[in-house]
Amino acid sequence: AQTVTQSQPEMSVQEAETVTLSCTYDTSESDYYLFWYKQPPSRQMILVIRQEAYKQQNATENRFSVNFQKAAKSFSLKISDSQLGDAAMYFCAYWSNAGNMLTFGGGTRLMVKP
């Protein structure tokens, strides 16, 4: 079974600074997708960014970018120019067509200091 590990329960960043959240995963499959979801205090799950395993280029969405290291099975999220609205729980997730379901990491709580 696939596992997703987020080793940082909490992170803190100063407003306008950059922060990186870590995620590692374990899989024997070659065709899969990785995601970062944001869960603000409202608890609504919001998709932040997606990375296809077959793509070598790291995904980018505005201030959010990933560092995808396939051989190391690492998938970190970088948030640039952090804003107060970025404060939330962030979850890393894995999907494969073989498994047909999302597997989530335990989450990282990000605090943004003004």
Next chain:
Amino acid sequence: DGGITQSPKYLFRKEGQNVTLSCEQNLNHDAMYWYRQDPGQGLRLIYYSQIVNDFQKGDIAEGYSVSREKKESFPLTVTSAQKNPTAFYLCASSTRGFAPYEQYFGPGTRLTVT
């Protein structure tokens, strides 16, 4: 507006009672999912359904039951056999064909059993 609705937002029950959580979607999605989230933790899959009248157990199905009689609806029953039912429950849906990994989440139901 297309989306997923879960009702109610907060639900209170006495121990020993079964309770049913509602999940409705008007996105014309084939697949639907139920997740459980405990404080400070990630999401764990309870049940999922790829098509009407068919569903599969996820990682933590014990003490739960589901039905999928209509494409739009996927209710979850928390039975008295569930040892620790107090949690936040999230419903999601996705397509089966193109981009089945892209799950859309409802706002969630907070269940408290005393």
